[in-house]
Amino acid sequence: MKNKPANKIQDLQYFGEFGGVNPSISDSATYTFLSAKTMLDTFEGQGEGCYLYSRHTSPSNLYLGEALAAMEFTETANVASSGMGAITTTLLHFCGAGDHIVSSRTIYGGTYAFLKNFAPRFNVNTCFVNITKLEEVEAAINKHTKVIYCEAVSNPLLEVADIKGLAALAKKHNLKLLVDNTFSPMIISPIKLGADVVLHSLTKFINGTNDTMGGAACGSQELINAMRSVIDGSAMLLGPTLDSVRASSILKNMRTLHIRIKQHSKNASYLAERFEQLGLKTVYPGLASHPSHELFKSMMNEEYGFGGLLTIDVGSLAKANELMEMMQQENLGYLAVSLGFYKTLFSAPGSSTSSEIPEDEQAEMGLTDGLIRFSIGLDNDIKRTFQTMTACMKKLSIV
Numbered sequence: 001m002k003n004k005p006a007n008k009i010q011d012l013q014y015f016g017e018f019g020g021v022n023p024s025i026s027d028s029a030t031y032t033f034l035s036a037k038t039m040l041d042t043f044e045g046q047g048e049g050c051y052l053y054s055r056h057t058s059p060s061n062l063y064l065g066e067a068l069a070a071m072e073f074t075e076t077a078n079v080a081s082s083g084m085g086a087i088t089t090t091l092l093h094f095c096g097a098g099d100h101i102v103s104s105r106t107i108y109g110g111t112y113a114f115l116k117n118f119a120p121r122f123n124v125n126t127c128f129v130n131i132t133k134l135e136e137v138e139a140a141i142n143k144h145t146k147v148i149y150c151e152a153v154s155n156p157l158l159e160v161a162d163i164k165g166l167a168a169l170a171k172k173h174n175l176k177l178l179v180d181n182t183f184s185p186m187i188i189s190p191i192k193l194g195a196d197v198v199l200h201s202l203t204k205f206i207n208g209t210n211d212t213m214g215g216a217a218c219g220s221q222e223l224i225n226a227m228r229s230v231i232d233g234s235a236m237l238l239g240p241t242l243d244s245v246r247a248s249s250i251l252k253n254m255r256t257l258h259i260r261i262k263q264h265s266k267n268a269s270y271l272a273e274r275f276e277q278l279g280l281k282t283v284y285p286g287l288a289s290h291p292s293h294e295l296f297k298s299m300m301n302e303e304y305g306f307g308g309l310l311t312i313d314v315g316s317l318a319k320a321n322e323l324m325e326m327m328q329q330e331n332l333g334y335l336a337v338s339l340g341f342y343k344t345l346f347s348a349p350g351s352s353t354s355s356e357i358p359e360d361e362q363a364e365m366g367l368t369d370g371l372i373r374f375s376i377g378l379d380n381d382i383k384r385t386f387q388t389m390t391a392c393m394k395k396l397s398i399v
């Protein structure tokens, strides 16, 4: 029981300065030292329990980091001001000039653009592969490879990474396996399957209220200390630090993550099954028709379901746009990027979140024009939602 990710968050007890049931917010950018000697030790990384300057870390950020580490079964975690802030600093920690990355080709558009267009400026080059084919992943590894990068459940095609298989490859070739778990917090625990580092955009499910950006890298104490080093730490020197007030609000929201994930999954599963019955091309890891349904089942922490994301293909971008506008008018959700909100969000990834990926590459990976990505909300009456959605689709002759 103790070992469940949600319990590990619920059981964490941090009291506030005055006995508050929530930890106090550290409202300071800098910190005093009782003696000059302590300041020197802290700069040299030996001042246990002392704070230096909030770009390095702050009490509020440490509390949130510990909660994320508990959820992901890592020693600790470093929080950042966005998912990209966490992802890029972690990649730049492991890779320098001349190094090579093997990455899934179906990843978040921003991560793809970073690896494809930005990292090469530092002579860090990436080979993009079909992550569901382990032999293709292994064939892409060369003597300069340092990292295998993937998303547990990929954006936007909902491909599922065989984390155990990838971890075995990483071990065999002495590489680090970095897994972005933004789509499946609580549901999948990549560390238990052999991953080295788990990355998150806290902006999505973990915070859940679309009021702030945030990110995290969960890993060993050694890794996080190195990323925070004042001498050469990527997080410390590039500086995508999360503000303490936001760290505190994200931590409070995280306490209800397990309940929200269950409801997102329940609603998404309901809709996916019925969309498929209507004859729509539906992708959802919980459907038996999903190519990695069995793999997903073998990796999941059962009670949290198959997640809140699903895609349907309505044939063309024009139809997708018409349907999304109509669903928004019916107040079924919002035409917006992002995910993990209480309200359903939908967007056509080809022309939005994955538009960084050139059209020919989109086609190759199966990212079609008529694809709509849904992040299903916390609707209390999903049956009614389904009925209204179906009515919209009938009006537009989609079903």
Ligand SMILES: *Cc1c(COP(=O)(O)O)cnc(C)c1O
Residues within 6 Å of the ligand: 082, 083, 084, 085, 108, 110, 111, 151, 155, 180, 182, 183, 200, 201, 202, 203, 204, 213, 214, 215
């Ligand atoms: C949104 C997202 C990111 C980037 O996170 P930000 O908080 O927007 O910087 C990275 N990976 C995935 C899978 C995402 O959905």
